[in-house]
Amino acid sequence: MNEALQSSLNLIFPSAAFYLHAAPILAMLVGGLVALLAGVFRGNPDRPSMVSYQIGFISCFPSVIVPLILLSAPGSFGMSVSQPPAWLGSGFLADQISQFTFLVVGLGTMFTLFMAEISNAGRQLLRPELVCLMLFASAGIMIMASAGEFMAFFTGLELMSIPLYVLVGYQRHDTRGLEAAVKYFLMGATASAIILMGMALIYLNIGTLRWSDFALLNVSLSNPFGVLGLLLFVVGLSFKLGIAPFHTWGPDVYQGAHSTLTGYMSTLVKVGIVMVVLRILGNGFAGNDGGVWLAKIFWVLGTLSILVGSVFGLVHNSIKRMLAYSSIANAGYFCLAFATLALSPASAEARQAVLAYTAIYTILNLGAFAILAWLEDGSREDLLKEELAGLGKRAPFASICLTIFILGLAGIPPAAGFFGKFMLISSAVSVGLIGLAVVMVLLSCVALFYYLSLLVEIWLKPATRSSVNPQDNEDSRDVRVLVGIVAFASLVVGIVGPRWVASINPTFARENRAPAQPLKTGQTNQDSGTTGQRQDL
Amino acid sequence: MDLNFIAFVVMGLAATILSGVMITRRWPVSAAMVLIAVMTLLAGMFGLLEAHFAAAAQIIVYAGAIMVVFVFVMMLLNLPPEELRYGGVTWGEMVLISLGVLVAIVLGTQVGQGLLTQGLESMGYAPGQTPAHAKSLYFAADENVKNVAATMFVDYLWAFELVSFLILAAVIGSIVIAKKRSAENANAA
Numbered sequence: 260m261n262e263a264l265q266s267s268l269n270l271i272f273p274s275a276a277f278y279l280h281a282a283p284i285l286a287m288l289v290g291g292l293v294a295l296l297a298g299v300f301r302g303n304p305d306r307p308s309m310v311s312y313q314i315g316f317i318s319c320f321p322s323v324i325v326p327l328i329l330l331s332a333p334g335s336f337g338m339s340v341s342q343p344p345a346w347l348g349s350g351f352l353a354d355q356i357s358q359f360t361f362l363v364v365g366l367g368t369m370f371t372l373f374m375a376e377i378s379n380a381g382r383q384l385l386r387p388e389l390v391c392l393m394l395f396a397s398a399g400i401m402i403m404a405s406a407g408e409f410m411a412f413f414t415g416l417e418l419m420s421i422p423l424y425v426l427v428g429y430q431r432h433d434t435r436g437l438e439a440a441v442k443y444f445l446m447g448a449t450a451s452a453i454i455l456m457g458m459a460l461i462y463l464n465i466g467t468l469r470w471s472d473f474a475l476l477n478v479s480l481s482n483p484f485g486v487l488g489l490l491l492f493v494v495g496l497s498f499k500l501g502i503a504p505f506h507t508w509g510p511d512v513y514q515g516a517h518s519t520l521t522g523y524m525s526t527l528v529k530v531g532i533v534m535v536v537l538r539i540l541g542n543g544f545a546g547n548d549g550g551v552w553l554a555k556i557f558w559v560l561g562t563l564s565i566l567v568g569s570v571f572g573l574v575h576n577s578i579k580r581m582l583a584y585s586s587i588a589n590a591g592y593f594c595l596a597f598a599t600l601a602l603s604p605a606s607a608e609a610r611q612a613v614l615a616y617t618a619i620y621t622i623l624n625l626g627a628f629a630i631l632a633w634l635e636d637g638s639r640e641d642l643l644k645e646e647l648a649g650l651g652k653r654a655p656f657a658s659i660c661l662t663i664f665i666l667g668l669a670g671i672p673p674a675a676g677f678f679g680k681f682m683l684i685s686s687a688v689s690v691g692l693i694g695l696a697v698v699m700v701l702l703s704c705v706a707l708f709y710y711l712s713l714l715v716e717i718w719l720k721p722a723t724r725s726s727v728n729p730q731d732n733e734d735s736r737d738v739r740v741l742v743g744i745v746a747f748a749s750l751v752v753g754i755v756g757p758r759w760v761a762s763i764n765p766t767f768a769r770e771n772r773a774p775a776q777p778l779k780t781g782q783t784n785q786d787s788g789t790t791g792q793r794q795d796l
Numbered sequence: 797m798d799l800n801f802i803a804f805v806v807m808g809l810a811a812t813i814l815s816g817v818m819i820t821r822r823w824p825v826s827a828a829m830v831l832i833a834v835m836t837l838l839a840g841m842f843g844l845l846e847a848h849f850a851a852a853a854q855i856i857v858y859a860g861a862i863m864v865v866f867v868f869v870m871m872l873l874n875l876p877p878e879e880l881r882y883g884g885v886t887w888g889e890m891v892l893i894s895l896g897v898l899v900a901i902v903l904g905t906q907v908g909q910g911l912l913t914q915g916l917e918s919m920g921y922a923p924g925q926t927p928a929h930a931k932s933l934y935f936a937a938d939e940n941v942k943n944v945a946a947t948m949f950v951d952y953l954w955a956f957e958l959v960s961f962l963i964l965a966a967v968i969g970s971i972v973i974a975k976k977r978s979a980e981n982a983n984a985a
Contacts, residue, residue: 271950288961295968350954388968395965402958410955418962425969464915466927477915485915 273346280329280353283322283361284401287368290318291394298387307385315372315390322365322401326358333764343768349407349469352538352768356614357405359763360534363618364404364527367625368397370745371523374629377737381519381632389429392422393523400531407768409458409468412535416454416499419531420447423524427516439515446498446508454495460488471769474542478549486552492539493556499532502560502590503567510575513583518635521579522628525586526621529593533617536597541767543604553601558695561594565699569706578642581709582627585668588706589620595692595699596683602690609690610765612682618760619667619679619752626745627664630657633738634727642727644713649722656739658717660746667749669710670703675753682760804844811837822877824870828863835859849944 278285294311333355343354351357371393375381384393399418406412424447428440462468464485465475476485494505501509513521544550568588572581596616599609634650634657635642651658667674680703684696814834821827839854885893902908910917921927948956 271953291961347954348951350952388972392965392968392972395961398961408952410952411958414955414958414962418958418965421962421965421969425972429972460912463912465919466916466921475915475919477918482914482918484912 273351276344277346277351277353279325280357281351281405282325283365284398284405286318286321287394287398287401290314291391291398293318294394295387295391298390307382308387308390309385311387311390312372312376312385315394316369318394319365319369319372319397322361322397323369326362326365329358330355330362330763341766343764343766345407345768345770347411349471349770350411352405352407354766354768355764356534356537356610356767357401359614359618360404360530361401363530363621364397364400367523367527367530367621368393370625370629370741371519373741374519374522374632374738377741378519378632380517380635384426384517384519389426392425396422396426397527400527403531404534406535407470407538407770409462409470413451413455413458415531416451419528420451423447423528426520427512427524435515437515439512442508442515443512450495450498450505452495453491453498457488457491457493457495460484461492464488470538471542471767473539474545476544476549478544478552489553490556493553496532496536497560500529500590500593501587502594503564503587506564506567506587506590509587510580510583513586514577514579514641518579518628518632521582522625522632525583525628526624529586529590530617530621533593533596533613536593537600537610537613538767540597540600541604541610550601550604554598554692557594557598557601558692561591561598561695562698563591564588564594565591565702565706569702572706572709576643576645578631578644578647578713581644581713582624582631582668585706585710586624588703589668591702592616592680592683592699595687595695598692598695599683599687599690602692606686606690607765609686611760611763612679612686614763614765615682615760616679619675619749622745622749622752623664623667623674623676626742626749627661627668629738629742629745630661630664633657633735633742644716645723646725646727647713647716648720648726650716650727651718653722653726656743660742661717662714663746663749665710665713667753669707671707673750673753675749678753800844804841807837807840807844811841824875824877825867828866828870831866832859832863835863847940849941 294314297310297314298308343352345352372385372390375384384390396419399415399420399422402415402418403412404415406415424440424444427443428437458468461473461476464477464482465472467475476489478486478489480486498505498508513525516524540553544553565588568584568586568591572584572588575581575584593613593616596609596613599606600613603609631642634647650661663674667676670676670680680699684699687693687696811834814830814837818827818830818834821830835854835858839851839859842848842854843851903912916925916927919927
């Protein structure tokens with residue numbers, strides 16, 4: 260082959276190690292295509308396809324196996340431990356934060372597919388094209404979390420959002436499902452547009468799209484458009500995370516979608532966005548008060564979120580709405596973590612606390628919605644609080660698991676949620692965010708009221724005629740095993756999780772090329788042919 | 797005052813006037829036709845600014861592909877002429893108009909443009925200068941198309957490849973949503 264051509268190909272295409280590190284994403288994308296094609300050739304396309312389901316399930320394997328190998332043996336395959344590599348113009352960062360996200364998303368997707376398979380209503384989700392869309396959405400989350408620059412992030416964001424709009428709208432035939440889909444679509448599109456506008460202003464300010472160059476951005480009122488861009492960016496991401504006051508779509512959409520899907524939407528989507536915020540804030544900003552400024556914004560957003568989540572959850576009767584407000588309250592805790600990161604960008608402890616909290620929150624919420632999906636499976640579509648009365652006697656095992664999840668979401672010690680919140684608050688206090696930490700803890704006590712009211716219904720009230728009566732068949736045994744495993748996992752993660760997360764190296768990957776630097780005065784920036792060759796790994 | 801400048805001003809004025817003409821047409825199809833003229837004028841302005849790739853893309857993508865889709869949709873829906881509303885302007889419209897005027901003033905003056913590019917200038921770059929870190933690895937001066945290609949296929953190759961999956965997801969999604977209704981109709985019949 261022509262030598263010049265060879266050298267330019269080396270410059271463009273990543274090395275073989277890239278394909279190992281990105282195997283989770285590539286497997287999901289290819290698996291989605293195969294699942295779609297399998298539906299074309301096998302059976303009735305209008306019915307759930309077991310072949311597609313199995314293909315979807317198998318294509319989640321790499322996203323569990325590869326991260327486990329890379330996380331347990333850091334530095335394997337000749338990768339640098341202290342400075343993990345990045346490929347494709349920072350489009351893909353091969354650090355441990357990416358691998359951790361792949362693991363969470365892979366397990367979460369497997370769990371969602373499995374839960375869909377063993378409930379009657381959820382099985383409608385297993386038509387080939389819908390399995391394909393779900394795999395694409397998971398791939399989008401992974402792309403987003405591992406992106407080191409805006410283009411790859413935005414593609415991942417849309418690759419996640421567009422399938423979800425369709426999945427929400429597809430699930431139910433009544434108008435509420437349709438309303439949820441339209442609301443989700445309009446809000447999501449608005450948020451994307453706001454993010455895009457914010458990034459355009461930031462690009463105008465620093466001339467680059469890479470997260471690592473955000474350190475050049477001067478966050479102070481002397482640079483109004485830079486600050487405006489960053490604010491728009493934060494607002495757009497807050498829409499996607501469901502942080503108050505940008506949360507209004509949340510409860511309606513969660514209520515309108517099928518519970519299996521709601522679990523997916525309320526957890527994995529947030530995992531991806533939280534990782535993006537972690538990567539942006541973790542680089543710090545130019546100027547002394549940039550971080551302080553942002554921390555104040557997150558202070559306000561966090562207080563509002565937990566206030567809305569705790570107080571509005573009290574007045575609702577539908578369990579899904581209550582869980583939606585609980586997820587808004589939990590988004591307040593993410594704000595606490597972001598404020599901590601804004602104040603001390605390089606702190607490994609703060610980054611690890613974010614990782615631990617996202618993983619724990621994902622497990623708890625997925626589990627809680629899985630039980631809801633199981634209880635709803637039948638004629639009911641939207642359970643009310645009163646309908647849980649006497650569940651403790653009728654289905655003790657499900658009740659125990661649901662209790663573990665609810666206690667975890669409330670943050671009561673034996674369950675996992677406590678340790679996640681403990682790590683967040685301790686890292687926040689260590690950077691001096693004592694006021695926000697106190698607000699969080701006090702309002703969590705308010706939220707405790709509606710969590711406990713659920714437990715009272717389950718365990719203390721006698722069964723009434725309207726009580727839900729879970730069916731007992733072969734499927735429900737599978738559900739019990741699976742939910743039992745998740746409940747057990749949430750207890751185990753609560754105990755050993757923090758220690759395991761502390762062994763994760765939260766250094767961001769960086770590309771092996773000179774980072775952007777301000778031009779010194781007197782130096783000219785002439786347009787001169789090809790700038791230095793990149794040394795790709 | 798050279799010929800380029802005069803041509804630019806003429807095209808700009810024509811595009812502005814034709815935009816006004818477009819939003820006051822009663823027939824959607826005539827509005828679409830005027831929009832094609834506006835797009836072509838914009839392409840000419842891009843060409844005068846030496847953004848040749850953007851000019852070509854403007855003609856091919858907007859005046860070509862997107863307008864064809866617009867006209868097709870109008871034909872399918874068989875739209876009647878719009879009822880134009882004359883008379884009072886509401887408060888909300890006043891606020892929106894004044895916001896638009898504000899943005900135009902900010903972006904149209906040197907003060908506003910200075911504020912916009914202030915970040916780069918504080919780093920030592922003159923207006924219009926490409927910062928070193930924003931350049932593609934294959935950056936070549938005065939080679940527009942080559943630079944676009946280098947940015948797309950070297951710097952943002954990952955995003956470029958992933959967009960194909962994004963489009964596929966959108967196609968599948970639209971078919972799923974559209975198909976659901978026909979399946980239900982078939983069941984009902």
